Amino acid sequence: MIDPSARRARGRPRERVLDVDRITDAALAVLKKDGLRGLTMRGVAARLGVTPSALYHHVPSRDALLAAVQERFAAGLDTSGFGTLPLREALSRWAWSYLLLLRAQPELVPVIVEVPLAQTPHTSLMYQRVIAGFAAAGWPEESIIGSMSVLETYIFGAALDSPSPDDVYAPGSSAREPLLARTYAAFSASVEDRGERPRDALFRLGVEAILTGLHQVWGSGRGWPGAPR
Structure with a gap:
């Protein structure tokens, strides 16, 4: 006898259906790792485990993919x-x-x-x-x-x-930098006062x-x- 639970599971996708949001998520991950020059449709497809042609059903070009990334960002402003x-x-x-x-x-x-x-x-x-x-x-x-x-x-x-580090303007220990030391100390005190x-x-x-x-x-x-x- 066939297990009913197995029958119900038959035909279900093992992963989420591909859509623009999921493709955009993958594009953001590629951008973070490889930068703008490293962003390709092939690279995004590889991250999703699909063929590049699968992406084109949802995003027609790399330019459209970049536009989707930009739209996602603007929505958070x-x-x-x-x-x-x-x-x-x-x-x-x-x-x-x-x-x-x-x-x-x-x-x-x-x-x-x-x-x-x-x-x-x-x-x-x-x-x-x-x-x-x-x-x-x-x-x-x-x-x-x-x-x-x-x-x-x-x-x-x-x-x-x-x-950049918070103390990027911190002077060295040299006595030849008294003005830098004073101005940096004044700035640091002002910042600390403001929390x-x-x-x-x-x-x-x-x-x-x-x-x-x-x-x-x-x-x-x-x-x-x-x-x-």
Whole structure:
């Protein structure tokens, strides 16, 4: 007699059905291991244990795969402040969420730079929310893309610099470095007083400096309480 449980199991797939989410997961793993240049459809297929042709039923090309990775990343960015908070606070919240995601996945920086916005509708909607925040605060239209790009470029650099040690500026024991020793000690004390890690303190300072500088160049003053005019 045939075991009924064996009959019920017959024909069931041993693994999860292949889909875009699973392929994107595999692409992220390949990116982390081999970087953007090492990402190929063949490599992703090998990681999933399928043939490359199996991927093309779900993702038509490598470009489409990169777009899926970009869309996954953009979905994690915090745009909740736009339309609910003053622009400066909304941009700061967005920038911090951007940094934290890239610290966890710095290999995605070249993907974000490479993928055209036209191929990523959900990412485009994310940028539209940021742009609408600038426009609602009265910024000239010609200033918005450039201002957003300046902030985004700074975030990329900060994310790539994140692996550097917290004491990278610590002076040696040489007595010929008294000014460096004093300034480093002052910086360290300031960071400690705020209860921050040095890299977080530097990022916060950079974001504030960029937003203040952009305001001085372009801002109307609306939505930027406390910023110099």
